[in-house]
Amino acid sequence: MRKIRKNNSGQVLLLAALAMAFIISSVMVYVYQTSQNIRWEERSSQLNSFIRNVKLASRNLVIGSLANISWGGSNETLGSNLQRWESFVESHYYLGECAFSFELSEDYPYSSGLRIFWGTNGFGVSSAKVDYSLNLTDENGETTTRYSVNVTTHITINAISQWLWGQHLINVTIHVFNEDSPALCENLTVYYKDQSGNWHEAGLLDSYVLEDYGNGTYLARFTVGPLRVYNREIRVECFDQREIYVKATTTCQDV
């Protein structure tokens, strides 16, 4: 009996070792499976990265196109750039199939994705709106992302003219907005109309002062004289920091 127990002890040791090896192997398989899940998450993260990339670049393209159109470029620029961008994106997706499309907004007041209105009532807007659809397909499934890019620069101006000592003291208050949030100007030029109906740049006058409040509000002050002009027209032209051009005209309020 004693002899049998002695013989068994070695086998128990081996069985214990095998059990431990089995446990270690199980842990190994568990870790492997977890890492497979992480790989799937990594794939999903790569998809999201691509979508993020395309969204940002699409926005940059609309900004660039609007800057070009607002400064005299053809309205067709937006559509043709987007068509090039569409095929560029589709040909640079390697994780599966990519179908990318765009639609220029026709929602009022947009026409062919554009809204450019430079009014005489103190309001001017340059805007572009495009709806995109990005469909990505691979062996794991299909993802469709729809998003809209709206780039809008608008200004509002208000001018007050005060007849003082034989001269007009003119104050022009300008507010600049990007997507309805106050924004800074890259370049701002104020013009006034003389009694003959000719436009002159106010910045060339010695009396011209432009105050920048740093919050999208600007105040231009200058004096023009000596002939008195009622209902003088003032025009403000502005390039925002994205190089988008916008202008607005208003009539001075005589006080």
Next chain:
Amino acid sequence: MHRNKQGQIRVLEAFLATAVIFSALLLSRPIYVAFDSQDDQDSLYNIGLNVLVQLDREGELGRLINHRNWTEIASRLSILLPLGVSYNLTVYDEESEIINNSSISNGDLNGRNVISIEYLLVDRADFNFYVVRLQLAWMK
């Protein structure tokens, strides 16, 4: 004599048991290493992508590429990337031709675990499209 043989068998069995356990440990080690290194690679990928997005947010990266200002790009990358990360940036045009005529990097990436980020870029001024490939590796 019989007792001595039994002792030798016990020793052999013990060695065998140890070998079984260690072989299991050795087999599982590469997976742990891969698992750890995957985490590092993921964080490096996210860092690189965020840096590119940051540079591109106001269209700055496209402008620098359009002006072929490779020195400035390298300088911006060196500032934005954390210390201990080596990078190499390659810029391709729409025809997949490399356009950076000088190297945009801060060291050699050979022999390291390198991750690669491909980023599509639009130049706002002239509407050129570029593909930017940023390769990153942790310095040893």
